[in-house]
Amino acid sequence: MNGKAEPDDLNKLERLANNIKKSAICGLGQTAPNPVLSTLKYFREEYVEHVSYNKCRAGYCRALCNLVINPEKCRGCGICKRNCPVGAISGEVKMPHEINQKICIKCGTCADKCPFHAIEKQTI
Amino acid sequence: MGKKSIQEIEEIRNRKRQELELRVNTKADTREKHILVCHGTGCTSSKSPKIIENFRKILEEKKIKNVRVIQTGCFGLCAKGPIVIIRPEDTFYAQVKPEDCEEIIQSHIVEGKTIERLLCKDIDGTIVNRLDELNFYKKQKRIALKNCGVIDPENIDEYIAFDGYKALYQVLTTMSQDEVIDEISKSGLRGRGGAGFPTGKKWSFAKQNEADQKYVICNADEGDPGAFMDRSILEGDPHSVLEAMAIAGYSIGATQGYIYVRAEYPIAVQRLKVAIDQARDYGLLGKDILGTGFDFDIDIRLGAGAFVCGEETALLESIEGRRGQPRVKPPYPANKGLFGKPTIINNVETLANVTRIILNGAEWYASIGTEKSKGTKVFALGGNVNNVGLVEVPMGTTLREIVFDIGGGIPNGRKFKAAQTGGPSGGCIPAEHLDTPIDYESLTEIGSMMGSGGLIVMDETKCMVDIARFYLDFTVSESCGKCTPCRIGTKRMLEILERMCERKSRARRFKQIRKISQ
Numbered sequence: 001m002n003g004k005a006e007p008d009d010l011n012k013l014e015r016l017a018n019n020i021k022k023s024a025i026c027g028l029g030q031t032a033p034n035p036v037l038s039t040l041k042y043f044r045e046e047y048v049e050h051v052s053y054n055k056c057r058a059g060y061c062r063a064l065c066n067l068v069i070n071p072e073k074c075r076g077c078g079i080c081k082r083n084c085p086v087g088a089i090s091g092e093v094k095m096p097h098e099i100n101q102k103i104c105i106k107c108g109t110c111a112d113k114c115p116f117h118a119i120e121k122q123t124i
Numbered sequence: 125m126g127k128k129s130i131q132e133i134e135e136i137r138n139r140k141r142q143e144l145e146l147r148v149n150t151k152a153d154t155r156e157k158h159i160l161v162c163h164g165t166g167c168t169s170s171k172s173p174k175i176i177e178n179f180r181k182i183l184e185e186k187k188i189k190n191v192r193v194i195q196t197g198c199f200g201l202c203a204k205g206p207i208v209i210i211r212p213e214d215t216f217y218a219q220v221k222p223e224d225c226e227e228i229i230q231s232h233i234v235e236g237k238t239i240e241r242l243l244c245k246d247i248d249g250t251i252v253n254r255l256d257e258l259n260f261y262k263k264q265k266r267i268a269l270k271n272c273g274v275i276d277p278e279n280i281d282e283y284i285a286f287d288g289y290k291a292l293y294q295v296l297t298t299m300s301q302d303e304v305i306d307e308i309s310k311s312g313l314r315g316r317g318g319a320g321f322p323t324g325k326k327w328s329f330a331k332q333n334e335a336d337q338k339y340v341i342c343n344a345d346e347g348d349p350g351a352f353m354d355r356s357i358l359e360g361d362p363h364s365v366l367e368a369m370a371i372a373g374y375s376i377g378a379t380q381g382y383i384y385v386r387a388e389y390p391i392a393v394q395r396l397k398v399a400i401d402q403a404r405d406y407g408l409l410g411k412d413i414l415g416t417g418f419d420f421d422i423d424i425r426l427g428a429g430a431f432v433c434g435e436e437t438a439l440l441e442s443i444e445g446r447r448g449q450p451r452v453k454p455p456y457p458a459n460k461g462l463f464g465k466p467t468i469i470n471n472v473e474t475l476a477n478v479t480r481i482i483l484n485g486a487e488w489y490a491s492i493g494t495e496k497s498k499g500t501k502v503f504a505l506g507g508n509v510n511n512v513g514l515v516e517v518p519m520g521t522t523l524r525e526i527v528f529d530i531g532g533g534i535p536n537g538r539k540f541k542a543a544q545t546g547g548p549s550g551g552c553i554p555a556e557h558l559d560t561p562i563d564y565e566s567l568t569e570i571g572s573m574m575g576s577g578g579l580i581v582m583d584e585t586k587c588m589v590d591i592a593r594f595y596l597d598f599t600v601s602e603s604c605g606k607c608t609p610c611r612i613g614t615k616r617m618l619e620i621l622e623r624m625c626e627r628k629s630r631a632r633r634f635k636q637i638r639k640i641s642q
């Protein structure tokens with residue numbers, strides 16, 4: 001388990017939420033925890049996956065997904081390779097490039113720079 | 125122009141009503157045609173003012189006399205905007221561009237040929253000629269939005285034509301203060317601003333409190349991300365809110381009203397200004413309204429731009445010229461409100477229902493909806509749904525009907541994951557509760573809230589942890605900071621969620637700290 005969130009976080013979250021609901025002065029504070037409590041109630045397994053398995057099943061949270069290059073969209077321009085701060089990308093000019101998942105730190109720079117939107121998030 | 129007697133108002137009503145028959149009756153006996161163009165915020169941002177201008181120019185060039193171009197409020201189907209409707213035949217053109225005006229005039233108006241290309245396609249692919257043939261409209265019931273998209277909001281005569289200011293006259297001449305409050309109580313109307321407090325009860329509290337001055341406030345601060353119900357009502361039918369405020373003023377004994385409206389709604393503010401001026405000019409606001417001896421006037425106050433200013437006591441602080449921070453309740457505004465005087469604060473949509481209740485009777489209104497939630501609710505439908513727009517449905521309609529029948533389902537063949545109601549104070553409703561009839565109680569029971577009416581649909585590509593993070597991020601930045609649990613507690617919660625979504629590393633946190641301390 002190498003996630004940065006701790007397993008106790010879910011309990012902490014719930015405890016905080018219930019306390020705020022009870023003690024805030026106005027409706028804003030009293031209702032602020034609702035989005036958290038309702039998702040915790042109906043989608044708890046997603047929270048557990050985030051905390052314990054570093055997984056985002058929707059493929060939305062970048063840090064919990066693999067960034068992969070779609071070979072059909074990649075034109076091999078090399079922009080991503082030049083911009084990757086840890087040198088995780090390799091590939092020949094005009095050939096589909098590839099990201100080495102062991103090196104990738106999921107900063108998302110490549111996805112931002114790719115002019116062809118070829119870099120996609122993929123659930124682990 | 126100038127002050128009008130009730131006879132003169134009735135004359136305007138009769139004359140205008142005949143003239144406008146073609147707006148509501150496809151068989152109207154008329155040689156005129158009206159081209160209605162949506163001039164709400166949505167369509168305006170996709171060039172509807174240019175479309176209006178083009179139509180007017182072309183009509184003038186071609187010297188066509190019996191066709192009028194009217195700017196209206198929102199028709200509701202914002203996803204297909206800009207929308208142009210031609211009446212009396214009620215032809216519905218979607219996603220019209222300024223360049224299309226020439227063809228519409230030449231082909232539709234001059235040659236009488238419908239332009240297939242611009243007709244709207246329903247979700248199932250069928251081409252629709254008329255607005256009410258769309259599935260989007262079939263399950264809707266328009267009460268608060270009755271005039272939106274029908275009348276020109278900047279023309280008081282058009283409002284009068286459709287029973288405008290009739291309820292006010294009826295109230296002032298035939299009903300006692302208590303009778304008005306009774307009628308509203310019997311209708312079962314509850315506050316549409318979020319909490320669902322019975323409106324009649326609120327008014328009766330304010331009436332019972334003796335004071336030399338009382339106030340009526342319309343809350344038009346609408347700060348929920350994704351919500352635009354109140355804006356659409358103000359943009360499409362501002363007089364209905366003014367009239368309801370005057371009725372409320374009479375029933376509690378107030379002579380002054382304020383509309384607290386978001387400064388971020390320039391079109392709504394402008395329409396309100398025009399409407400107030402016109403109503404004053406006709407003597408429908410001001411001293412001795414319609415010769416009944418009742419005085420009531422309304423002024424606009426611009427919002428201070430914070431979400432919390434929509435909370436009623438923070439709103440009072442803001443109008444009084446202080447920083448918008450909530451007060452501890454009690455005392456409630458009905459006892460000690462604006463400048464310490466008894467005050468009622470009602471939401472725009474709540475007020476928009478009032479005149480309809482007076483005119484059609486409390487029984488009629490109470491016959492719509494569920495046991496504890498009467499009437500209709502307007503929702504701003506958004507997110508991953510085909511028909512993004514404004515919908516008004518009877519209370520008790522299920523979420524499934526709203527998302528799939530009215531909303532046309534989820535685009536790109538994806539699956540429904542959750543619906544978020546009530547904005548930052550509400551919650552996410554999963555597929556297993558799609559068949560819950562929506563009202564105040566049922567939504568609270570399943571952990572969400574009616575809220576003001578934002579309804580955001582999410583498909584399977586949305587991460588629920590991230591959604592929670594998004595809303596919490598909003599509340600953290602909008603918390604006024606007056607009390608500790610909200611100021612610090614929500615921030616701590618947000619940090620935990622961010623940790624989950626971003627695996628926020630130590631290094632990044634150090635970077636943040638460095639940035640702050642520089």
Ligand SMILES: Cc1cc2nc3c(=O)[nH]c(=O)nc-3n(C[C@H](O)[C@H](O)[C@H](O)COP(=O)(O)O)c2cc1C
Binds near residue numbers: 344471
């Ligand atoms: C943080 C916060 C924001 C609010 N924002 C609004 C708003 O924008 N518009 C509104 O009508 N009510 C808003 N309310 C609810 C008001 O406090 C109040 O309940 C409402 O205006 C009463 O009118 P009603 O009885 O007609 O619903 C908000 C409440 C809270 C706690």
Ligand code: SF4
Binds near residue numbers: 024030449450603605
């Ligand atoms: S700190 Fe939060 S709960 Fe407290 S008054 Fe301000 S907005 Fe309301």
Ligand code: SF4
Binds near residue numbers: 080097113116118
């Ligand atoms: S920037 Fe995009 S197109 Fe260019 S090599 Fe990288 S992935 Fe391929």
